[in-house]
Amino acid sequence: MSSGSGSLMWFRKGLRIHDNPALEYASKGSNFLSNFLYPVFVVDPHYMKPDPEAFSPGSSKAGLNRIQFLLESLRDLDLNLKRLGSRLLVLKGEPSEVLIRCLKEWDVKKLCFEYDTEPYYQALDVKVKSHASTAGIEIYSPVSHTLFNPADIIRKNGGKPPLSYQSFLKLAGEPSWASSPLSITLSSLPPVGNTGNCNISEVPTVEELGYEETQQDELSPFRGGETEALKRLRESIENKEWVAKFEKPKGDPSAFLKPATTVLSPYLKFGCLSSRYFYICLKDLYKNVKTHTVPPVSLAGQLLWRDFFYTVAFGTPSFDRMRGNKICKQIPWNDDDELLVAWREARTGFPWIDAIMTQLRMWGWMHHLARHCVACFLTRGDLFVHWEKGRDVFERLLIDSDWAINNGNWLWLSCSSFFYQYNRIYSPISFGKKYDPNGDYIRHFLPVLKDMPKEYIYEPWTAPLSIQNKAKCIIGRDYPKPVVAHDSASKDCRRRMAEAYALNQKMSGMVSAEDLRNLRRKLEEDKKPEVENKRQRKLIG
Ligand SMILES: Cc1cc2nc3c(=O)[nH]c(=O)nc-3n(C[C@H](O)[C@H](O)[C@H](O)COP(=O)(O)OP(=O)(O)OC[C@H]3O[C@@H](n4cnc5c(N)ncnc54)[C@H](O)[C@@H]3O)c2cc1C
Incomplete structure (x- = not known):
């Protein structure tokens, strides 16, 4: 037990000093408290553990770039706290267990943390708040995100x-x-009290969290921190x-x-x-x-x-799922992991799509319209793969991966909610060309195509063999052939979307498991264009 008692500021998001009402409140003293402040961050294995599943299709554990960004942000927060006479206390483990241990050990009287609307934090907060109120600890959890x-x-x-x-x-x-x-600035903070037997560490390195620093060629140019x-x-x-x-x-x-x-x-x-x-x-x-x-x-x-x-x-209950989500159209997406992996690993054979997916892997950030293109391509535009699987890949690789925004935009782009004009499909060939006719973006992120003449850079499979030879890039050997023929694949997607929408309308949003089975069966019956598409795929690939 520490010699005094004070406040605990639990940082989760809100990794900043400016406009941080929870931190400000935590730092305010009162007559009966000896004024200590414990600024805590708990490294949570829920997000970080790079388990063997990490590269399976759809895994959403945080990728290296985001972890790197988080650790940089924590180091910066620590420095900024030190300037104010405090420091960051880093602990590891299941956050509610760690927090409850700290509250007991440090005889905390006031617990402050930013309110979080994500279901994961909501569940965590119930546990921590329940302990705190039983122990008579004051809780302050303002909305400031x-x-x-x-x-x-x-x-x-x-x-x-x-x-x-x-x-x-x-x-x-x-x-x-x-x-x-x-309130933009704080001029000083109370000192950190005795931390007793709690296992405090410095901000860890990526290696200490089990990530290998050398997993990719080019790292994100964006550095974390306030x-x-x-x-x-x-x-x-x-x-x-x-x-x-x-x-x-x-x-x-x-x-x-x-x-x-x-x-x-x-x-x-x-x-x-x-x-x-x-x-x-x-x-x-x-x-x-x-x-x-x-x-x-x-x-x-x-x-x-x-x-x-x-x-x-x-x-919205079940916002991050199709099933049980009342605002989400029920669509019988493909379970095609082969296509998903080609998309995820930037091997679709469409340079515009593959360059964007490479930027995602290398930088963890892409422009909004680039996200539109790859999300549309994976789902209702070409591959008809479930938006939840694409969402998982983004969740893992984006440095800005955000539960509400990512799910919301995937619902949007897949025409599952908010936006319903499924006939409007981004062309994986002509859309990028409008902005970058020379293909500089593709050349940067896909160096294998750097010598491909601009006439062919968006459709390299159409380049005569002599040109491919000259560009030192043989399609099918050095760079993949397209996984689908865009014209027939997008036509097929439109047809499937039309059918799914008609059935959704009939069922007026109340979709039972049986309704969904019927919907699947109905679409299975009409497999012809799908078979045709596969045949084309074989021809191309
Ligand atoms: C499929 C898909 C997934 C996405 N996933 C995420 C995600 O996980 N996290 C994320 O922050 N954004 C996501 N976006 C939204 C958008 O692409 C990014 O917020 C934006 O590109 C970030 O760049 P910026 O900061 O330069 O944006 P700016 O244009 O400079 O906008 C400023 C800020 O506004 C917010 N913003 C911008 N566009 C959107 C939008 N469409 N929806 C909600 N907020 C927005 C962001 O916080 C952004 O930083 C996604 C978009 C798509 C199509």
């Missing part, structure tokens, strides 16, 4: 989440905190005109030397950057320019998309 409290919006909407962006905006209005200044986040934010908003004119989905998805958007998503994901602070900076900027874009396309509008998905995710 998002602009709005998703529960407030759902309440305003009669208990249901709004399912369109516009209805979300109407309900949300201006955030209540936006009229008063945010310091980097604030620098990146400053640089992004320095160019007022760029911010004022920001208009998504315009912007070049193939721009990789200078990405077309802010790349603040990983910092927002881990809370190295406060979305509220970002929002206030944008509002200030908008006040000082003549005209600016507005939601949904403006930069502030992007932050509102984030809040929209957080709200729907929080209010």
Whole structure:
């Protein structure tokens, strides 16, 4: 037992000092407490353990880039805490068990942590809160990861989440905190008390967590941490005109030397950057320019998309699944792991798709439209593979992997929810060409194609053998042949989507296991185009 008693600040996301209401509250003393503060981060094997399953199709354990980003963020947090007279205490294990042990050992009287809407944290928090309230510990768990409290919006909407962006905006209005200044800086923190028998360590290395540093050729250019986040934010908003004119989905998805958007998503994901602070900076900027874009396309509008998905995710049971998810169309996706692996390993034979998937593996980040292209290709565009499997691959490899946003966007792109125009399919050939006719993006991420003439770079299988020889890239040997013929595969996908939609309409959202079996049987009966497609695949591949 420590000699005094104090507060425990439990960092999970929110890895920052600025605009951190939980940290601020934890650092406030009171008359009856000897004022110690224990800033804790628990390394959770749930996300980190790279078990043998890690590379199986669909595994969602965090990949090396994200772990690296997290550890950099923790090191930066530790440095920033040290500047304020404190430090980060890192522990390992199942977080609720570790936390409860610390609360007992350090005789904590006040437990503070940012509220988290993800089901995993909700379950964890029930355990920790139940112990804390039985032990008479004060709990403070404010909402500060998002602009709005998703529960407030759902309440305003009669208990249901709004399912369109516009209805979300109407309900949300201006955030209540936006009229008063945010607490951006803390000048000092109480000292850390005696840590007794708890097993405290420094921020571990990736190797200590069981990852091998040399798993890939090129590492993510994005460094984690609050310091980097604030620098990146400053640089992004320095160019007022760029911010004022920001208009998504315009912007070049193939721009990789200078990405077309802010790349603040990983910092927002881990809370190295406060979305509220970002929002206030944008509002200030908008006040000082003549005209600016507005939601949904403006930069502030992007932050509102984030809040929209957080709200729907929080209010929708089984949001991350097709089965049992009332807002998700029931679609009999393929169980084709061969196609999934080709997509995941950047071996589809479509350079635009493979370059994006390589960027995902190397950098852990790609432009929004690039994500559109590969998600559409995997699901309703070409391969008809289940969106949950693609979601898992993104969840593992993205540095900004975020439960609500990732699932929300996969539901969107697969036309399972939110967006239903399944006839609009991204071409894996012509879409990228519009932005990057020379194929520089492909040449960078797929060096095997670097000498392919630009006429063939998006469809190298059409290059005559003499050209392939000259480019030192024989299709089928050095780079794969396409796994499907896009024209027939996309036609087949449209037909299957039309059938699935018709059946969903009939069943008006109430899909039992039997209904789903019927739906499958119905689609199985009409296998002809699928067989035709496989035949084509054989011809090509
Ligand atoms: C299939 C798919 C999966 C995705 N998975 C994720 C994910 O796991 N994590 C994630 O943060 N984003 C995800 N996105 C959304 C979007 O692609 C990224 O947020 C964006 O590309 C990040 O780059 P940026 O920070 O430069 O964005 P900017 O355009 O600069 O936008 C600023 C911020 O707004 C938010 N934002 C932007 N677009 C969206 C959007 N469509 N939905 C919700 N929030 C948005 C992000 O927090 C972003 O950092 C996904 C998109 C698709 C199509």
